[in-house]
Amino acid sequence: MASFRSSGQELLNWRRKLLGEGGRAVDLDWLLDLQGGLSWSSMQKLYFDPYRSCELQESLDQLAIIWRIHLKDQIPLQYLIGRCPWRDFELEVSPGVLIPRQETELLVDFALERFKHINFGCWADLGTGSGALAVALARSLPKWEGHAVDLSKKALSLAERNLVRLAPKVEVELHLGNWWEPLKPWWGNLSLVLANPPYIPNACINELEPVVRDHEPHLALDGGPDGLFAVREIVSGALGSLSSGGWLMLEHQHDQSDEVIDLMNNAGLENVYFGNDLQGIKRFAMGQHPIVRASN
Ligand code: GLN
Numbered sequence: 001m002a003s004f005r006s007s008g009q010e011l012l013n014w015r016r017k018l019l020g021e022g023g024r025a026v027d028l029d030w031l032l033d034l035q036g037g038l039s040w041s042s043m044q045k046l047y048f049d050p051y052r053s054c055e056l057q058e059s060l061d062q063l064a065i066i067w068r069i070h071l072k073d074q075i076p077l078q079y080l081i082g083r084c085p086w087r088d089f090e091l092e093v094s095p096g097v098l099i100p101r102q103e104t105e106l107l108v109d110f111a112l113e114r115f116k117h118i119n120f121g122c123w124a125d126l127g128t129g130s131g132a133l134a135v136a137l138a139r140s141l142p143k144w145e146g147h148a149v150d151l152s153k154k155a156l157s158l159a160e161r162n163l164v165r166l167a168p169k170v171e172v173e174l175h176l177g178n179w180w181e182p183l184k185p186w187w188g189n190l191s192l193v194l195a196n197p198p199y200i201p202n203a204c205i206n207e208l209e210p211v212v213r214d215h216e217p218h219l220a221l222d223g224g225p226d227g228l229f230a231v232r233e234i235v236s237g238a239l240g241s242l243s244s245g246g247w248l249m250l251e252h253q254h255d256q257s258d259e260v261i262d263l264m265n266n267a268g269l270e271n272v273y274f275g276n277d278l279q280g281i282k283r284f285a286m287g288q289h290p291i292v293r294a295s296n
Helices: 008-021 025-034 040-048 060-073 077-081 105-115 132-140 153-166 181-186 229-236 257-266
Strands: 004-007 053-056 083-086 089-092 122-126 145-150 172-176 190-195 242-251 270-276 282-288
Touching: 004 008, 008 025, 008 040, 008 053, 008 060, 025 040, 025 060, 025 077, 060 077, 077 083, 089 132, 089 153, 105 132, 105 190, 105 242, 105 270, 105 282, 122 132, 122 181, 132 145, 132 153, 132 190, 145 153, 145 181, 153 172, 172 181, 190 229, 229 242, 229 257, 257 270, 257 282
Parallel strands: 122 145, 122 190, 145 172, 190 242
Antiparallel strands: 004 053, 083 089, 242 282, 270 282
């Protein structure tokens, strides 16, 4: 790997200059870490001792080029470097696929709380995008059978590359199609279904930051007039698709909790509850298929 040496002083001056051109310090530090190989803690050390020198994996000139494209065209840094760290792995990402968000990591925790000690089962990730949820499930439940569904061919081939690289030995099938539709052969056999569907109401899409609005796929963001178009479709398939005692777990927008909980209850799911994000906002909804007791 290429190595570029810089003095602390030079690096700090470079950082100040680029931030003077615009953008957020957290994003520039993210770029320095991910593409430059300079961790946040190494950066802190330079503040205390600017006479130290540091090694970078990329030249400051090259990093400046990426930063300026990001500022000028508002392209997300993750697309520019083609990578995004998420949970304990690093996903490949590209335009046409939603950049996985940090809060979505929690959906996996809700699932693993219930399922990490269960050795066999069948999970599905509806609207897999980059494959973030699918990769996390495949790595944590390696003996399970997995299904990742997406309507976008581009997303599905990216999810496949991520799965092959990050969970190579796990059995995960990829399906091109709309929500439940490709999963009909597994109807009634799914123990766990996760989804981070598009849930932003139409009218709010224009108000998103340009970095999201102008570059991330609206297919993965736009939830129709009230934001619940996809959620409704997913919840309506839960009773048929889940196995006895199986769980549906969804991410939704900050103000949709009551409605999503109602939708789950009205669809016949049981033990419905919400989950908070790291700021304590209700962003997840979980519901269980009634347990069917064998009659004798
Ligand atoms: N959380 C994403 C955002 O704020 C939206 C993702 C989604 O609609 N599923 O941009």
